[in-house]
Amino acid sequence: MCTLYTVTSQEELRRKLLRRGCRVTQATLSRDLKDLGVAWVTGRRGGHYTLQPAGEVSTLRPLVGAEVVSIHSNECMIVVRTLPGAAPTVAEYVDVQRSPDILGTVAGDNTVFVVPRSLKKTRVVEQHLKRTLIEGR
Numbered sequence: 001m002c003t004l005y006t007v008t009s010q011e012e013l014r015r016k017l018l019r020r021g022c023r024v025t026q027a028t029l030s031r032d033l034k035d036l037g038v039a040w041v042t043g044r045r046g047g048h049y050t051l052q053p054a055g056e057v058s059t060l061r062p063l064v065g066a067e068v069v070s071i072h073s074n075e076c077m078i079v080v081r082t083l084p085g086a087a088p089t090v091a092e093y094v095d096v097q098r099s100p101d102i103l104g105t106v107a108g109d110n111t112v113f114v115v116p117r118s119l120k121k122t123r124v125v126e127q128h129l130k131r132t133l134i135e136g137r
Contacts, residue, residue: 069081091105
């Protein structure tokens, strides 16, 4: 049996978990929610957490493509420049793709650093990002 709770913040969820004996940091909780496909959604009466539909990634593609300004790389890292404030969305889109060639992303305000799994994969990942983010394929 699954009990449903209304949770209005990660801090509130962290406190509820603590009362049940589960100690977790906010950073860990945030990462775990993302991995589980749980997203914060704002509504008329405030916000709430919800499971992301499986098709949401394809819905984001046109939005993300319009936010990307450029993609460049050196031997070990790819830099994706975005419109101001768009880097977290672009990084999330890249992360949700779960490419085996991408170790992870770090997002600022208008810059995403993409770390390839191997130096040998840098150019392959750069081309993949250009195809998926800029060309929309």
